[in-house]
Amino acid sequence: MFSFSEENYLKAIFHLEQLYKRGVSTNALAEEMETKASSVTDMIRKLSDKQLVIYKKYQGVTLSEKGRVTAIEVVRKHRLWEFFLVEKLNFNWDEVHDVAEQLEHIKSKKLTRELDKFLGFPKRDPHGDPIPDAEGNFSVSNKLLLSELDEGQAGICIGVKDTSANFLRYLDKNKIALGKSIKVKDIEDFDNSMLIDIEGEELRVSQVISGNLYIKM
Amino acid sequence: MFSFSEENYLKAIFHLEQLYKRGVSTNALAEEMETKASSVTDMIRKLSDKQLVIYKKYQGVTLSEKGRVTAIEVVRKHRLWEFFLVEKLNFNWDEVHDVAEQLEHIKSKKLTRELDKFLGFPKRDPHGDPIPDAEGNFSVSNKLLLSELDEGQAGICIGVKDTSANFLRYLDKNKIALGKSIKVKDIEDFDNSMLIDIEGEELRVSQVISGNLYIKM
DNA sequence: TAAAATATTTAGACTAGTCTAAAATATTGA
DNA sequence: TCAATATTTTAGACTAGTCTAAATATTTTA
Numbered sequence: 001m002f003s004f005s006e007e008n009y010l011k012a013i014f015h016l017e018q019l020y021k022r023g024v025s026t027n028a029l030a031e032e033m034e035t036k037a038s039s040v041t042d043m044i045r046k047l048s049d050k051q052l053v054i055y056k057k058y059q060g061v062t063l064s065e066k067g068r069v070t071a072i073e074v075v076r077k078h079r080l081w082e083f084f085l086v087e088k089l090n091f092n093w094d095e096v097h098d099v100a101e102q103l104e105h106i107k108s109k110k111l112t113r114e115l116d117k118f119l120g121f122p123k124r125d126p127h128g129d130p131i132p133d134a135e136g137n138f139s140v141s142n143k144l145l146l147s148e149l150d151e152g153q154a155g156i157c158i159g160v161k162d163t164s165a166n167f168l169r170y171l172d173k174n175k176i177a178l179g180k181s182i183k184v185k186d187i188e189d190f191d192n193s194m195l196i197d198i199e200g201e202e203l204r205v206s207q208v209i210s211g212n213l214y215i216k217m
Numbered sequence: 218m219f220s221f222s223e224e225n226y227l228k229a230i231f232h233l234e235q236l237y238k239r240g241v242s243t244n245a246l247a248e249e250m251e252t253k254a255s256s257v258t259d260m261i262r263k264l265s266d267k268q269l270v271i272y273k274k275y276q277g278v279t280l281s282e283k284g285r286v287t288a289i290e291v292v293r294k295h296r297l298w299e300f301f302l303v304e305k306l307n308f309n310w311d312e313v314h315d316v317a318e319q320l321e322h323i324k325s326k327k328l329t330r331e332l333d334k335f336l337g338f339p340k341r342d343p344h345g346d347p348i349p350d351a352e353g354n355f356s357v358s359n360k361l362l363l364s365e366l367d368e369g370q371a372g373i374c375i376g377v378k379d380t381s382a383n384f385l386r387y388l389d390k391n392k393i394a395l396g397k398s399i400k401v402k403d404i405e406d407f408d409n410s411m412l413i414d415i416e417g418e419e420l421r422v423s424q425v426i427s428g429n430l431y432i433k434m
Numbered sequence: 435t436a437a438a439a440t441a442t443t444t445a446g447a448c449t450a451g452t453c454t455a456a457a458a459t460a461t462t463g464a
Numbered sequence: 465t466c467a468a469t470a471t472t473t474t475a476g477a478c479t480a481g482t483c484t485a486a487a488t489a490t491t492t493t494a
Contacts, residue, residue, distance in 0.1 A: 003450080003451090005450085005451065005452095025471080025472085026471075026472055026473085027470090027471065027472080035451095035452075035453090036452080036453065036454080037471075037472060037473080038452085038453070038454080038455095038472085038473070038474080038475095039451075039452055039453070040472090041472070041473055041474085042450095042451075042452080042473095043451080043452095046450090046451095057459090057472080057473070058458095058459060058460065058471080058472060058473080085328070088335055089327075089328065089331035089332060089335055090331055091327070091331070095327070098325070099323065099325045099327075099328055102323045102324065102325075103320075103323060105319075106316065106319045106320060107319065108315070108316045108319075110306075110308070110312070110316075111302070111306065111316055114306035114307055114308070115306060118305055118306055220480080220481090222480085222481065222482095242441080242442090243441075243442055243443085244440095244441060244442080252481095252482075252483090253482080253483065253484080254441075254442060254443080255442085255443070255444080255445095255482085255483070255484080255485095256481075256482055256483070257442090258442070258443055258444085259443095259480095259481075259482080260481080260482095263480090263481095274442080274443070274489090275441080275442060275443080275488095275489060275490065
């Protein structure tokens with residue numbers, strides 16, 4: 001069907017579209033894909049020829065319906081495999097990304113369907129991101145960044161923005177995990193660091209941390 | 218590490234070496250890989266540069282120790298995934314090959330190790346082929362083709378030579394499965410077809426069938 | 435054992451995906 | 465508004481992997 005590279009571009013455009021609703025710029029896509037703008041232009045033209053994206057020179061790119069369906073299928077597979085690795089194969093949440101990047105390109109409708117069933121149709125991956133169902137539907141719950149809360153506000157930790165191993169290991173080390181309650185006890189004006197209470201334990205976190213933790217109030 | 222293509226060539230050489238002990242010819246490899254002899258020569262040269270095979274022009278090719286280790290690792294992954302698909306995801310044994318061809322190239326030591334553990338360290342894949350362990354060891358049990366048996370001889374069906382969906386569906390349809398007892402009741406001289414008894418049921422099979430079923434006596 | 439047949443390798447070309455450098459276009463701010 | 469700057473595209477080149485056609489080596493056979 002589509003090459004690994006094509007699927008990766010579609011996935012990247014899908015992610016960036018949430019950020020740049022009016023179209024994804026060549027440079028933004030180049031940064032996301034860790035490649036050069038010229039390579040992006042080449043690939044976008046190819047995707048455009050295949051009707052997977054809508055593209056006008058110098059105007060940025062958006063997914064077509066066909067492109068969106070394909071991108072969501074890749075995201076679905078990525079997140080299902082991440083769930084599988086953590087739930088069945090003893091992976092930690094900071095170890096799954098690179099393997100899922102490979103597994104997401106395996107082509108087999110039956111495999112995806114049966115894996116989903118085998119896992120009990122999970123709704124969220126180990127980082128709290130929603131897993132699209134077989135029809136491509138997924139919940140986009142109202143989530144805030146911890147850094148957006150004010151003193152005295154509280155909520156449940158439901159996801160992470162940065163999924164890098166470094167950040168996830170920091171969270172593990174400090175006993176911050178999905179599902180835990182967090183209350184903001186104090187915000188330091190000078191550097192915006194927060195003193196938070198996580199189920200009884202106090203911890204001071206910098207803005208880098210609070211800007212990468214999703215909270216449901 | 219190695220490309221999909223390189224791994225596929227190594228696997229093909231590994232399989233063909235059992236047949237052509239003195240070295241695998243370019244043409245044999247071209248047929249196995251469904252490609253042209255010239256492409257094979259190109260790739261063999263590359264594998265030779267990487268010390269994965271031993272090659273002299275016009276003399277055929279054999280795996281080096283490093284090449285053998287790599288090939289066995291690919292075979293191990295292929296067969297573990299086949300087992301997973303049948304045992305956990307409700308695949309039939311005639312549906313697993315193409316998906317396993319993709320999954321065998323996923324690069325993650327931990328994934329292979331944990332998958333093996335999750336599956337209970339299986340010894341054989343759904344077609345009866347041995348699954349190499351983490352050290353690359355696997356049993357090569359004494360097996361005969363059904364076509365090699367004489368009238369009156371009997372044994373257990375332990376594997377298939379042809380793993381094509383067509384052949385496997387024929388076996389399903391005729392209730393021939395791994396582990397079942399088979400006794401040769403009669404051999405027709407003219408076409409070498411056999412009348413066999415499979416656990417109480419009589420069936421006449423052609424030489425094409427009996428030449429693709431492995432038996433342990 | 436030499437000609438014929440077969441097998442293998444070489445030469446040169448093509449595609450997908452990438453790159454650098456240069457050219458073209460768009461945006462910004464004095 | 466228009467020159468400076470930033471972004472994007474084009475042009476041309478490179479690698480991996482493949483192909484066809486031609487050349488060369490090996491094997492067979494008469």
